[in-house]
Structure formats: C-alpha cells, structure tokens
Amino acid sequence: QVQLVQSGAEVKKPGASVKVSCKASGYTFTSYGISWVRQAPGQGLEWMGWISAYNGNTNYAQKLQGRVTMTTDTSTSTAYMELRSLRSDDTAVYYCARRSFYGDYGDYWGQGTLVTVSS
C-alpha cells in the first residue's frame, strides 16, 4: 500500500533553516511527483509547490520563491523540502503528498511534520 512517512517535529529559531523528509513506499517513486502543503495552527491549507521525482523539475508557490527548495533522492525514494530564513509565520504542520498522475492534487498524504519557529 502507498505510504508516505515524514520526519519528526522541529523547533527552529527565526532566520534558521529546516529540512523535512518524506519517505515513500508502495509505488514506483519516479512515476509520480511529490507536493508539499502546509497548515498554520487553526488555519487552512496552503500549497507550497511540487517536484517531479522523474526528472527533478519543480514548481514553487510564488510567495515562497527564493526561500524553498524541494529535492528528491531516488535511491531511497525520499523527498525533501527545505525552507530558509524562517519566520514566526512559518510555524505550521508541513505535509507531503503524492501528486496524482492526472493533476496537481494529492492522492496519498504523509502524516505531517510540525515545524515551530520561535526565539
């Protein structure tokens, strides 16, 4: 069965960087993309972007351009999302999701990783 398992919670200071991992299993990793979505406490969902696990092409949300980098390691079927220059409003649960073959929606989701930015 398709599973996405994310790394554990992180606490970071403002200005620091965080790198969240997402290990995929149960499907051919390079046949799909991985999307990243975040959710601030008590708020709705925000799309961050996605990466093709086939060729590494990326598409980032405009508001995060320059601060976010998404990568994959096909040898371990793992995707990574790095966010730099963290601010307090980056505090959120970060989710990875398998990007459907048919469009930019997530058909299977990781369990989420809480990133807290606090001085």
Add this chain to the structure above:
Amino acid sequence: EIVLTQSPGTLSLSPGERATLSCRASQSVSSSYLAWYQQKPGQAPRLLIYGASSRATGIPDRFSGSGSGTDFTLTISRLEPEDFAVYYCQQYGSSPRGGVTFGPGTKVDIK
C-alpha cells in the same frame, strides 16, 4: 490566482441528514480541475473527489461531487458519525506550471 470561497463556514447537521457544501471560484476552473478533501483533527487531509466529480479510491458512494466553471458542490447523501470533519476544495492548474489554491474550508459538525 484563482480565489476559492466555501459556504457555509459551518454546517450543523444530524447523522442521517444530507449535507450540501459549496465551493465558488473567482474565475472559471479549467477542465473542472477541482478536488475535495476531508480533514479530521490531528490528521492529514484525505482525498475524496478529483476532477470535480470522480471519487477517489475507497471513498464511499455517499460522497458525490458536481459542478463546473465557477460553481462546485460536494454532497454527502446521508451523514455517518465519521463524516463530521472539515472539508476543503482545491483547484489545480491545467498545466504543470498552473497555480494551486485551496478554499478556507467548511466545518460539518453535529447538531
């Protein structure tokens, strides 16, 4: 960027009742690239509907989606206890570089 508006903000219903959730877009959603998700507290979103009306794998047939253009609807024909949750709509671009946005969500709670 396409802005999605969901109504109502909260829907208070009893088990067995029918739920009708609305999602309206600020401009036409190309090719009905509209998805619906269910999210329960402390859990990741779960895909229910994609392409405006196609049910995802394993989703019960009491969930149905309809609509096109700027107006979309998620209907739960008879609410089960496990259906009380927050529901989000999402539009996704028609090309690999298209924009993706979510609606603010509708909470379905027990009356």
